[in-house]
Structure formats: C-alpha cells, structure tokens
Amino acid sequence: MRLIEERAVARKTPEILVVGGGKGGVGKTCFAVNLAVDVAHKGWRVILVDADLGCSNIETVLGTRAERRLDDFFYQKGGKQLASILCDTQYENLRLIPGTTGLLDVANPKYQQKTALIRELRSLDSDLIVVDLDAGAHLNTLDFFLMTDTNGVLVINPEKTSIDNAFKFLRAALFRKIERFYRSTEVALLLQRNESLRDFLDCIAKSELLEEETQKQVTTEIVALARSVRPRIVVNRARNQYEAQIAANILSKYARQHLLVEPENLGFLYYDKCVPEAVNSGTPFVVSFPKLKIAGCVSDIANRLGYF
Ligand SMILES: Nc1ncnc2c1ncn2[C@@H]1O[C@H](COP(=O)(O)OP(=O)(O)O)[C@@H](O)[C@H]1O
Numbered sequence: 001m002r003l004i005e006e007r008a009v010a011r012k013t014p015e016i017l018v019v020g021g022g023k024g025g026v027g028k029t030c031f032a033v034n035l036a037v038d039v040a041h042k043g044w045r046v047i048l049v050d051a052d053l054g055c056s057n058i059e060t061v062l063g064t065r066a067e068r069r070l071d072d073f074f075y076q077k078g079g080k081q082l083a084s085i086l087c088d089t090q091y092e093n094l095r096l097i098p099g100t101t102g103l104l105d106v107a108n109p110k111y112q113q114k115t116a117l118i119r120e121l122r123s124l125d126s127d128l129i130v131v132d133l134d135a136g137a138h139l140n141t142l143d144f145f146l147m148t149d150t151n152g153v154l155v156i157n158p159e160k161t162s163i164d165n166a167f168k169f170l171r172a173a174l175f176r177k178i179e180r181f182y183r184s185t186e187v188a189l190l191l192q193r194n195e196s197l198r199d200f201l202d203c204i205a206k207s208e209l210l211e212e213e214t215q216k217q218v219t220t221e222i223v224a225l226a227r228s229v230r231p232r233i234v235v236n237r238a239r240n241q242y243e244a245q246i247a248a249n250i251l252s253k254y255a256r257q258h259l260l261v262e263p264e265n266l267g268f269l270y271y272d273k274c275v276p277e278a279v280n281s282g283t284p285f286v287v288s289f290p291k292l293k294i295a296g297c298v299s300d301i302a303n304r305l306g307y308f
Pocket residue numbers: 023024025026027028029030031135236237238269270271272273274275276277279294
C-alpha cells in the first residue's frame with residue numbers, strides 16, 4: 001500500500017490506457033472492465049471511461065447503472081467539467097465515466113468536444129484511466145486511440161479477420177497521426193493513395209512536387225512518427241499461449257514490414273465459457289471467477305503494466 005501512495009504522489013497526471021483493436025466482439029470491453037476492476041482491487045485509483053460512442057456497454061459488463069452520461073459533458077454550457085459526470089461504482093477505488101446514449105449527435109461529437117474530453121481526461125485525479133473504444137476506424141476512435149500518442153492496446157483474437165482488422169486499424173491510426181502532423185500539405189494528399197507506409201515513402205522519394213531536401217526531411221519525420229507508435233497487443237480468446245503468441249507475432253510482423261511500427265506483446269487471455277456467463281450476470285469474471293486461469297491472465301497483464 002505504501003508503494004501505491006508514493007507513486008500516486010510522484011505522478012501528477014494519470015496514466016491513460018486506451019483499449020482498441022478495430023474489430024467488434026473481440027473482447028475489448030471485457031478486457032478493459034476486468035483489468036480496471038483488478039487494478040482497483042490492488043489499491044490503485046482507477047477510472048473506466050466508456051468511449052464507445054456508438055454502442056456503449058461497460059455498464060452491462062460491470063453491472064452498474066449510472067445516472068449521468070457522457071452526453072451531459074458534451075452539452076454542458078461554458079466550461080466543461082468531466083469530473084461532474086464521474087460516477088462511483090460498487091467497487092472500491094473504481095469510478096466510471098459512462099457512455100453516451102448513442103444517439104446520432106453524441107455518437108459523432110464535434111472536434112472541439114472531442115479535444116475537450118481528451119484534455120479533461122488528463123486532468124482527472126486518478127492513478128489510471130482505462131478508456132474503452134468503439135470498433136471500426138472512425139476518426140473519433142482513431143483520435144481517442146492516439147490520445148496517449150504512442151502506446152494504446154490492440155485487443156485481437158487468434159483469427160485472420162481480427163488480425164487483419166487490427167492491422168488496418170493501426171494503419172489508419174498511423175496515417176491519421178501523420179496527417180495531423182502535416183495538416184493539409186501535399187504529404188497528406190499522397191498519404192490517401194497508399195496502402196502501406198513503405199509505398200508512401202517510395203511515393204515521397206519519387207514525388208515531383210517536393211524538393212530533394214524536403215523529401216529527405218519528410219522521410220525522416222515520417223519514420224520518426226512511425227517509430228514513436230508502440231501499440232501493445234493483447235490476444236483474447238486464445239486456446240493456449242502458443243496460439244496467442246503466433247497471432248501476436250503475425251500482427252507484429254505486418255506492422256513492422258508495412259508500417260515500420262514495432263508493437264509490444266502484452267499478454268493473452270484464454271477462451272473461457274464463463275466469460276459470457278459473467279457478462280450476463282453483470283459481475284466481471286475477475287470477481288465472479290477469481291480462480292479461473294483467465295483471471296490470472298488479467299492479473300499478469302496488470303503486473304506487466306506495473307500495477308501490482
Ligand atoms: N476470453 C473470452 N472467452 C469467451 N468469451 C469471451 C471472451 N472475451 C469476450 N467474450 C465474449 O465476447 C463478447 C464480446 O466481448 P466484448 O468485450 O463486448 O467485445 P468488444 O468490446 O470488443 O466488442 C462478450 O459479451 C463475451 O461474452
């Protein structure tokens with residue numbers, strides 16, 4: 001406990017862990033909720049954020065019903081205060097920023113609303129903020145994923161479709177990062193026409209629009225931007241460690257070859273039929289089935305993140 005207090009004092013802003021992955025149903029929400037409950041149980045002050053703007057369901061998995069919503073934040077007049085919609089949960093040290101109603105205007109907030117949300121998140125008084133994202137590669141989702149700049153979590157399943165979607169999601173996030181860096185120059189235009197970062201770099205090298213010096217500078221900048229992205233992979237629904245390792249290796253290889261991005265393998269979670277049971281009962285599996293191997297997997301990942 002002492003260690004926790006010392007770290008809380010030393011850290012001024014909370015650590016933010018964004019959980020994405022591209023594909024729906026791979027287990028992002030289950031992972032985010034169970035990790036948050038596990039870390040809160042260890043004594044860290046945790047805030048779970050339901051940033052799945054289209055189809056929020058943290059409350060179902062957590063078994064909580066919040067009386068405030070993210071919509072209230074988006075439509076607060078004047079200075080926005082995210083802290084005012086923070087809700088307590090039945091778990092000690094765990095608070096929740098509930099999702100939106102999913103109605104059209106809140107599912108698609110304006111750019112200023114989105115940046116206000118990201119800014120306010122950073123100012124919350126907490127040790128760890130776990131942000132659960134939408135499926136797909138919508139601009140909002142990409143911007144939330146890039147909130148920490150570099151090291152969001154990609155949840156995948158050991159399945160080609162999931163690995164493929166995670167790769168496309170990562171590519172979209174990297175391209176979005178590059179696009180934001182250059183705003184609306186020729187580089188952003190070239191970006192839209194390429195399927196991989198390597199093709200894009202070739203395109204820059206051959207571009208007649210750019211001077212040689214500019215080509216060199218842009219290439220160096222883009223390589224640095226790609227290297228600064230260090231996503232962390234969690235393989236969910238694996239039958240064993242070997243299967244999980246292969247899935248993580250395949251995604252890492254694609255990311256390295258085509259995007260010059262080097263992901264880190266954070267760990268895996270077993271497939272377990274108790275997970276849907278836990279979801280249906282509204283009790284996270286780390287609480288309802290703490291002895292299962294999958295609960296140990298969550299704890300291992302928390303340890304690897306430094307939350308022990
Ligand atoms: N490790 C697992 N083993 C078995 N079923 C799982 C596992 N993880 C998730 N599920 C099931 O998959 C469903 C979808 O998971 P969810 O976390 O909602 O996905 P996402 O947030 O990525 O859309 C859950 O309702 C749960 O029943």
